[in-house]
Amino acid sequence: MKMEDMSLSGLDNTKLEALAQDIYSDLVEDACLGLCFEVHRAVKQGYFFLDDTDQESMKDFEIVDQPGVDIFGQVYNQWKNKECVCPNCNRSIAASRFAPHLEKCLGMGRNSSRIANRRIASSNNMNNKSESDQEDNDDVNDNDWSYGSEKKAKKRKSDKNPNSPRRSKSVKHKNGEYNVTS
Amino acid sequence: FYWHCVQQHARFIERFGLKELLRAKLTECGWRDQLKAHCKDVIKEKGLEHVTVEDLVVEITPKGRVLVPDSVKKELLQRIRAFLAQHAT
Numbered sequence: 001m002k003m004e005d006m007s008l009s010g011l012d013n014t015k016l017e018a019l020a021q022d023i024y025s026d027l028v029e030d031a032c033l034g035l036c037f038e039v040h041r042a043v044k045q046g047y048f049f050l051d052d053t054d055q056e057s058m059k060d061f062e063i064v065d066q067p068g069v070d071i072f073g074q075v076y077n078q079w080k081n082k083e084c085v086c087p088n089c090n091r092s093i094a095a096s097r098f099a100p101h102l103e104k105c106l107g108m109g110r111n112s113s114r115i116a117n118r119r120i121a122s123s124n125n126m127n128n129k130s131e132s133d134q135e136d137n138d139d140v141n142d143n144d145w146s147y148g149s150e151k152k153a154k155k156r157k158s159d160k161n162p163n164s165p166r167r168s169k170s171v172k173h174k175n176g177e178y179n180v181t182s
Numbered sequence: 183f184y185w186h187c188v189q190q191h192a193r194f195i196e197r198f199g200l201k202e203l204l205r206a207k208l209t210e211c212g213w214r215d216q217l218k219a220h221c222k223d224v225i226k227e228k229g230l231e232h233v234t235v236e237d238l239v240v241e242i243t244p245k246g247r248v249l250v251p252d253s254v255k256k257e258l259l260q261r262i263r264a265f266l267a268q269h270a271t
């Protein structure tokens with residue numbers, strides 16, 4: 001509907017003026033309502049009185065501009081070499097090794113079943129499995145997590161996961177001693 | 183027919199930026215800050231937890247209408263009249 005379609009010439013000046021006043025009123029009312037809604041939202045969301053913070057407290061929130069530190073003042077390399085305690089085995093693990101460790105420890109993830117199965121196989125023969133052996137296995141499979149080991153990773157992918165529902169009855173596996181139990 | 187015109191014009195007001203113009207002017211002249219201060223009073227009176235949109239609208243709108251500076255009102259009316267004149271065939 002174009003403006004031109006409406007004939008305003010039918011309205012005399014007083015009516016036009018009244019129209020103008022009405023439009024003006026509408027606009028002011030709209031501005032007032034807008035403000036009310038904004039204020040109400042600010043109140044309910046908790047940021048309405050933010051401007052009233054005293055100067056002293058405001059200093060706590062100034063942007064930090066120092067080297068080695070982010071704008072909040074936190075050191076951002078902090079977690080690189082932290083140690084975490086595994087909730088499962090209660091060992092202290094370095095942060096960068098924590099994810100792969102959890103994978104093995106909890107028995108989830110891509111490679112963990114293979115390791116577990118290997119351990120079961122070898123512990124069937126030898127009962128004195130030492131901690132260091134576990135470490136070795138862990139380290140060997142940590143290759144998946146670093147960049148330089150794509151060859152090994154690809155090799156592993158071709159191994160079928162013996163516990164997956166897709167496996168066929170005759171499973172080819174490297175360890176001859178492996179017993180299939182589901 | 184008269185009210186029909188008002189409605190039609192309301193729809194075209196946005197296209198011509200009258201809303202934005204008014205809001206900009208009102209912020210510029212401190213009207214917004216004045217009313218905000220008044221809002222604080224209402225909030226303190228009704229309580230931060232309990233204040234409703236209704237409370238604010240009822241208290242603020244009448245004051246808001248009155249507080250618009252004459253210069254702003256004048257300019258806006260001028261623009262509206264010009265706008266209407268433009269489209270009178």
